Amino acid sequence: MLEQNQTAPLEEVMQQIAEHKGCGTSSEGGKASCGSSSAPEDMAPEVWEKVKNHPCYSEEAHHHYARMHVAVAPACNIQCNYCNRKYDCANESRPGVVSEKLTPEQASKKVLAVASTIPQMTVLGIAGPGDPLANPEKTFKTFELIYKAAPDIKLCLSTNGLALPDHVETIKSFNVDHVTITINMVDPEVGQHIYPWIFWKHKRVTGIEAARILTERQMLGLEMLTAAGILCKVNSVMIPGINDKHLVEVNRAVKSRGAFLHNIMPLISAPEHGTVFGLNGQRGPTAQELKALQDSCEGEMNMMRHCRQCRADAVGLLGEDRSAEFTTEKIMEMDVQYDIEKRRAYQEIVEQDRQEKVAAKNAELLELEEEYSEVKILVAVATKGSGRINEHFGHAQEFQIYEVGTGGSKFVGHRRVDLYCQGGYGEEDTLPTVIRAINDCVAVFVAKIGGCPKDELKAAGIDPVDKYAHEFIEQSAVRYFKEYLGRIKSGEIVHVDRGDADIRQGAYIAA
Amino acid sequence: MAYKIISSQCTACSACEPECPNVAIYEKDGTFVINPKKCTECIGYFDDAQCVAVCPVDNTCVIDTSYPRYQAA
Numbered sequence: 025m026l027e028q029n030q031t032a033p034l035e036e037v038m039q040q041i042a043e044h045k046g047c048g049t050s051s052e053g054g055k056a057s058c059g060s061s062s063a064p065e066d067m068a069p070e071v072w073e074k075v076k077n078h079p080c081y082s083e084e085a086h087h088h089y090a091r092m093h094v095a096v097a098p099a100c101n102i103q104c105n106y107c108n109r110k111y112d113c114a115n116e117s118r119p120g121v122v123s124e125k126l127t128p129e130q131a132s133k134k135v136l137a138v139a140s141t142i143p144q145m146t147v148l149g150i151a152g153p154g155d156p157l158a159n160p161e162k163t164f165k166t167f168e169l170i171y172k173a174a175p176d177i178k179l180c181l182s183t184n185g186l187a188l189p190d191h192v193e194t195i196k197s198f199n200v201d202h203v204t205i206t207i208n209m210v211d212p213e214v215g216q217h218i219y220p221w222i223f224w225k226h227k228r229v230t231g232i233e234a235a236r237i238l239t240e241r242q243m244l245g246l247e248m249l250t251a252a253g254i255l256c257k258v259n260s261v262m263i264p265g266i267n268d269k270h271l272v273e274v275n276r277a278v279k280s281r282g283a284f285l286h287n288i289m290p291l292i293s294a295p296e297h298g299t300v301f302g303l304n305g306q307r308g309p310t311a312q313e314l315k316a317l318q319d320s321c322e323g324e325m326n327m328m329r330h331c332r333q334c335r336a337d338a339v340g341l342l343g344e345d346r347s348a349e350f351t352t353e354k355i356m357e358m359d360v361q362y363d364i365e366k367r368r369a370y371q372e373i374v375e376q377d378r379q380e381k382v383a384a385k386n387a388e389l390l391e392l393e394e395e396y397s398e399v400k401i402l403v404a405v406a407t408k409g410s411g412r413i414n415e416h417f418g419h420a421q422e423f424q425i426y427e428v429g430t431g432g433s434k435f436v437g438h439r440r441v442d443l444y445c446q447g448g449y450g451e452e453d454t455l456p457t458v459i460r461a462i463n464d465c466v467a468v469f470v471a472k473i474g475g476c477p478k479d480e481l482k483a484a485g486i487d488p489v490d491k492y493a494h495e496f497i498e499q500s501a502v503r504y505f506k507e508y509l510g511r512i513k514s515g516e517i518v519h520v521d522r523g524d525a526d527i528r529q530g531a532y533i534a535a
Numbered sequence: 536m537a538y539k540i541i542s543s544q545c546t547a548c549s550a551c552e553p554e555c556p557n558v559a560i561y562e563k564d565g566t567f568v569i570n571p572k573k574c575t576e577c578i579g580y581f582d583d584a585q586c587v588a589v590c591p592v593d594n595t596c597v598i599d600t601s602y603p604r605y606q607a608a
Contacts, residue, residue, distance in 0.1 A: 098546075098547065098548040098549050098550075099548050099549045099550035099552075099553075099589075100548065100550060100591060101550070101589070103591060125547070153548075154548055154550065158550065159549070223550075223588055223589045226554075226581045226582075226583070226585060226588070227581075227582070227583055227588060228583065228587075228588040228589070
């Protein structure tokens with residue numbers, strides 16, 4: 025473990041380091057975790073090369089590497105009941121905020137500006153705000169410009185799949201390594217309740233027929249991507265009462281067709297977003313409903329649990345948004361010098377630190393080897409990134425959730441919260457919502473916390489822990505768990521089920 | 536007649552622009568507009584008006600009654 029005084033400067037220099045754990049998977053359940061920058065046992069080296077620095081394809085990498093989206097693709101070819109096209113796509117973007125549309129040339133300039141400012145930005149994605157493949161000319165022109173100017177940046181795109189089979193060859197020709205398809209159903213009977221219509225062969229097609237065509241195209245597209253050696257992630261929106269049980273079947277269907285990673289996301293459906301689901305009162309899942317579905321699908325398939333459902337022009341680490349620093353107006357004024365060697369050197373330091381972090385966790389786990397217990401706990405963590413407990417309780421805009429047991433620790437999700445502390449004063453109204461968001465956790469790890477919220481957390485049965493400030497998250501989680509088991513054995517505490525928690529709806533940052 | 540786009544409802548998503556067989560749709564002041572002199576209501580090309588079929592906001596591409604009905608040549 026690094027001493028605190030050694031780690032602080034490093035943190036200032038960058039928000040990265042990286043152990044690696046595969047791709048949003050746990051060290052349990054048959055998907056071996058990989059503790060170093062070499063490929064994990066269950067992953068081919070060429071696949072590992074593609075995911076190890078991709079924040080969306082690797083849970084571990086998302087603590088250290090950043091991504092950006094450019095909004096060059098506003099048109100869409102289908103309508104979804106969870107999306108309100110009058111504003112933005114609710115499940116891809118912060119609802120109610122209209123993205124700034126970019127031309128491919130503006131997008132290219134923006135990518136270079138961000139890559140020069142944030143050297144850990146390794147991935148450029150096109151994710152709308154419509155469907156990238158409903159705007160093929162703009163999408164591929166953007167890829168072409170970026171590939172020429174910044175060949176070290178990974179390119180990816182996210183699509184509903186309707187037009188995908190027509191474009192797989194072009195995608196391949198631009199060296200796009202990663203494609204995400206949003207697949208919410210494989211049964212048109214279910215699909216008709218999610219998709220009111222698709223635009224297909226110059227006609228608007230509705231009902232079961234629309235869903236039937238869409239699912240056929242999605243499955244064909246996925247098979248073609250797999251055959252072309254392109255990694256595919258599948259996103260599914262969990263809509264209680266409509267497709268929640270059905271998503272297990274979706275999981276099987278996409279796994280059998282070679283999808284690499286499955287990302288089940290909660291429906292966002294606040295009435296103010298103006299979506300069909302928002303307006304008709306369709307609810308989203310609770311935190312434990314979402315986790316139970318993700319757990320049931322985890323087995324041989326990697327499950328993504330770190331998705332932040334980000335907007336189509338997001339910039340930065342997942343969970344932070346720096347897009348306001350890079351508006352068109354600002355980037356046009358920037359003098360951008362793209363220095364690929366500098367970026368490489370920066371990322372090398374990350375790799376060294378990455379291994380140190382894994383070693384620290386593994387050393388801690390060794391001491392648990394002899395232990396076996398049925399007890400598993402969740403802990404919430406306030407972090408700014410780099411895999412460390414380095415955020416104040418009151419400054420946290422989200423908490424990362426880790427599950428710990430004698431089998432090890434794993435990242436199982438995150439909870440968005442409104443800032444508890446604004447301008448140095450705790451806002452009394454927000455503390456209950458923060459507690460509801462992490463109510464299923466036994467403890468919350470923070471770099472610092474005030475006396476008042478500390479008492480209220482304790483009263484709610486959540487242990488506020490600041491003794492691991494600035495240390496590695498997973499190493500600390502395992503250490504805390506050992507103590508927790510010890511306290512159960514000594515009779516000091518009784519382990520009880522913590523119940524459920526809320527998933528925050530609405531805007532990421534309170535206005 | 537020709538189609539027109541109600542600009543207050545247009546999201547400027549651009550989906551209609553490439554679908555128009557007459558190249559009658561263009562961007563102007565942040566939304567899209569239809570040149571009524573070029574619009575044929577898609578008669579002679581498709582069964583449905585393409586801008587209406589692809590538009591994500593219903594009742595945004597509508598018939599402009601101030602123009603006479605298009606007559607196929």
